[in-house]
Amino acid sequence: MRHPFSSTMAAVYLVVALVTAPFAGPDGLLRQRLWVVLGSDEPVSHWWSPMTGTLIARGLPELTVAVVGSLVLLGASERLMGWRRTAVAFAVTAIVGTTAGAGLIVLGELDHISWARSIARIATVDPQSGIFGAIATASAFAGALWRRRIRLVVVLVSLVFLLYSGEPADVYRLTATLAGLALGLVLTRRRRPGWARSSRHEVRRLLAAATALTAVGPMIALFSRSRVGPLGPIGMLLAAPDAQSPRQIAARCDLFQLTHACVGQLTLARIAGPGPIVVSVVPLMLLLLAAWGLVRGRRFAVWLAVGIEVLLGGLAAVYFGLLPAVAPNPAIEAYRDVQFQFDAVISIGLPLVMAAALLVARRSFAVPSDGRAVAGFAVAAAGALLALGGGYLVVLLLGGTHVFGAHPGVGRLVASASERFVPVSFLGGDGALVVPLSPGGRLLGHLIGPLFWLVVAGAALRPLFGAGPRQLVGDAAPIRRIVESGGDALSFMSQWPGNARWIAEDGAAAVAYRVVGRIALTVGGPIGRADDPRAVIEGFARHCDDNGWMPVFYSVDAGLSTAFAALGWQHRAVADEAVLNPTEIDFGGRRWQKVRSAVNRADREGIRSLWSSLGELPWHLARQLEEISEEWVSNKELPEMGFTLGGLDEARDPVVRLMVAVDSDERVHAFTSWLPVYRDGVVVGYTNDLMRRRRDGAHGAMEFVIAEVIARLRNEGIGMLSLSAAPLARVSAAESDGLDDLLDRLSRRLEPAYGFRSLLDFKLKFQPELRPLLIAYPDAAALPEIGIALVRAYLPSLSLAQASRLVRGLWQEPVSRTL
Structure with a gap:
């Protein structure tokens, strides 16, 4: 039996219910002998009540909840920490939670707290105390993603029931949950619960769950038997x-x-x-x-x-x-x-x-x-x-x-x-x-x-x-159609949330940008098939001038340097884009030895590749992608970056492809996401965005994933694959001016947290062509503002004061010109 304890407990609840009356619950005499009864003169009726009280349901609805809770929550606990630990956690938290909760109510009655006195004589049973205590204990054995989710939900649900219903059972459930959290720390030998950073995706889910629970609370009060909670x-x-x-x-x-x-x-x-x-x-x-x-x-x-x-x-x-x-x-x-x-x-x-x-x-x-x-x-x-x-x-x-x-x-x-x-x-x-x-x-x-x-x-x-804001200008051509007509490796990012779009009057070209302070940072270069890129740049610059912004083109192709020079703008290389031609790669020769070894190792370990969109993935694989991504974010010292770095939310677009490494046990070891690059409505290449590997995943899994992408695109005849650019990292020597010094120092300051330079080193394994990406700006006097804008664009959770302190601190860092 895969989940022996949870199945046994579900059977116990059903058998006990059949013996004690499944629809109305046990009669008065049985309640007195098996349930917990409080009062200053008789805190607990019998020594066995804290345990027997967790095995009996008051009626059919509570029996249904107990059986489902056993199969789902206790089953999840068994998967996380085994059936023996689950059984121990169930018994310990049920006894400790009920005893401690009863003690709190008795103390409240002795202190003449009206709420405690109103519930002190209620004969109580709660099959959910042990279940909540067990899953709270098991949360310590879960990864960063589910550990946080489990703890938030069980604590909030317990609190909501206590506040809006207020019965003794609600007190026992909360104290059992807290006991479970403490027991989990003991079993995993952790000194403290620990705090792990959340991705923006996970922050949204956690706050949505908390908001929903505060909305459901009054409904609990409406249908509660006692309604003696503070919010009832x-x-x-x-x-x-x-x-x-x-x-x-x-x-x-x-x-x-x-x-x-x-x-x-x-x-x-x-x-x-x-x-x-x-x-x-x-x-x-x-x-x-x-x-x-x-x-x-x-x-x-x-x-x-x-x-x-x-x-x-x-x-x-x-x-x-x-x-x-x-x-x-x-x-x-x-x-x-x-x-x-x-x-x-x-x-x-x-x-x-x-x-x-x-x-x-x-x-x-x-x-x-x-x-x-x-x-x-x-x-x-x-x-x-x-x-x-x-x-x-x-x-x-x-x-x-x-x-x-x-x-x-x-x-x-x-x-x-x-x-x-x-x-x-x-x-x-x-x-x-x-x-x-x-x-x-x-x-x-x-x-x-x-x-x-x-x-x-x-x-x-x-x-x-409903749909987002209408991005329609000129002949009402949507930004999606412009992206599909052409552009650079970053053009697809123009559609991401948080980006604004300026569209030329003829509807043939556009520029995606993000305003930070008075700096309008672009996401790559002009989008579309513009016959005259300089005219597009000038049009966007006028748009910025009309709104009081300074235009700064960021991560644009070096081929636009002539246009910027003609406008009198300054430009510098800020990163190197790693570009491959899959049709010319056969993985032969010594240069590809490490990649071949990774592919052979994956084959021996039964790891296969899966090319799919996120929406087409089976649920159990998509869930693992969330876990791996959240684990990656939680290990960072600084918050999740944005701007030209996407997450799982950006990968949900049906045209974004994923390459996933999965073993024979359906366990995901690594995955990457790929943004399409279009020309005249046809996909002519892909740009790498996400690159995530499970912490204990197979060695070489990431090399295997990228090699599989190269092989697949080669078979499809696609001749352009961009491994993208590691932000603020480059192989070529920096030019000597204030902005280069600033960006170089910023790269060094962020390297321990994000590893941009080590990421570029990894991409060099695939023998790419390195194409410099430029930053272009009209006024060198605004370099401090541009630096702050870049920091706040990549780290949007930083305040202006925090970004200013970070930029000021950069000048104390030594400069390294090359990797």
Whole structure:
């Protein structure tokens, strides 16, 4: 049996459920003997309860979760650390987690914490504690990618259940998870969890998962049995009994004797019916949509999620009295205790922390949305708010309302209208105390909130999931068609997120660029089949001048040096592009001995090559590519580089090809990605982008992969293969001027982290033709700005101050002219 422990535990859950009643759970007597029961006088019913409590489900839904969790999570744990360690982790974390969690609740009860006292006598069972503890333990045995993912998900899920449900089982699950993390460090002999750097791709996924979990939390409160967690008011409000009609309330509540009973009835009147439920649910669904947009790298999704999180945090601050509201809460002082303070900090802090995390990582979300779609969203949201809110305010001003308390001013009426747009979980018991009595007024009051949020959600779909900004100029020729008409080895990169495009008036040529400060750095040279490259350069320079930027052509072919000289620009070589002609290579002779040895070794070890796009790869292979890439990034001392260096996200284009080295066990050892080079709509060559090898992969796997690419292109008759240029590294001697000194020092400073020079040495194994790539600029006085712009383009997560300090520190480095 491949997964003996997980299969056994799934069977145990099913057998125990059949014995103790699978649909309703065990009866009262069995609960007392097998489940955990808390209380200051009896912390645990029996010594065996922490273990037996993890084997019993309360009903069919919990049984289903336990069985699926056993097969999936415990199965994953067995794959990572074996069945023996998984069994030990399950038992240890279940016992330690339940005992420690029970102790915390008892301490809270003794300290008169209201939440602990409210759950202290609940007979509890939690089959998930041991499962969560085991997978948390197994995370220490996973690679950098899955270790981080597992820990983030299990900790966040445990926290969300605790905050929004708050049952003893949720406490046990969290303490078992923490115990599992500690046990994993012990079993792997690690002193601390360690911190590994994430790629932009992984940052997007992690933040999207966290955002989605904060959106799902209120749903947990809605369907929870107890709803005693700090963030559980939405469940309590939505589960409230049916309210009386506004006219009944008005008849019973005297205008000048506003009792707490009346306040409660008014609150129920404001939330009764399907409308307030929609108002509470749709913003959370919108947050889920934003989370999916974050996975896709959408910049608009960041601002949408930040806006919703800040809104939720602000509403919580008003609810808890930390921000002034229109009307004071008369009963809020009664809850000024430790429990109230904790609830306030969590309710306000959680969404604001998420918003702050998204803002800090906003540079990882480089996919822009269509500007018109974003403008349409803003207009739709503002228009719906003004139209619906204004219409309801008119109804209140015309009468047909009952006002409790003092005569309403405009502020109170505005507050009454605005609260119709607020999720019910943030409505205090006071409100504006203005209730419409007419059927039309009541209907409008229930409809304006749902209509507004539905309009907002609908308007957000296009900027979240629609096409990016239209890159159309002149005869409306898209940039893709221009790229396919011709260009250099970097032309395909012009389509990457984060790059802007200037397109000539005739639509035949374009220039891709990135603005950093006032420097417009190009991604290679002109794109397309321009008859006069100088005219394209001049046109782009005018475009930059109109916008107050300085044009700097970066990594352009040396053949354009004449055009730059004619314009009076200065130019220097910054890198050497390694170019091969596959049709002329037969791997014969001593020069190819190392490459032949790598191919022969791969053949002996059963490693084969696979030429495919990322989308066509089987899922289990694509997942390994993510793991290898993330492992590569996590080992770097500096963040992942960008600009002319892509990642897996850029490799998802269907026309980008991958060459993957896979052994007989379907284990990926290395892979490379290749960008097409076009001429007149036909692929005439490929340019290397990604080059990744598993840390413990077969020796020579990368040489094997590149040799397989050469052989395949030779058979297809393709005569151009670019191994690309190692940024800031070159074989030819540098020319003597300030920029060359700066770039040489920058290369030396970044070499320990990124290995540009060693990468160039590796490419020399394939006997390439080295073609110098130039940087051209109109004004030498801007060299310091150009240096900072290059640093920030390649390291976009660096701030301007950090980039400036790095460039200033370069002048303290000794210069080495050649490799």
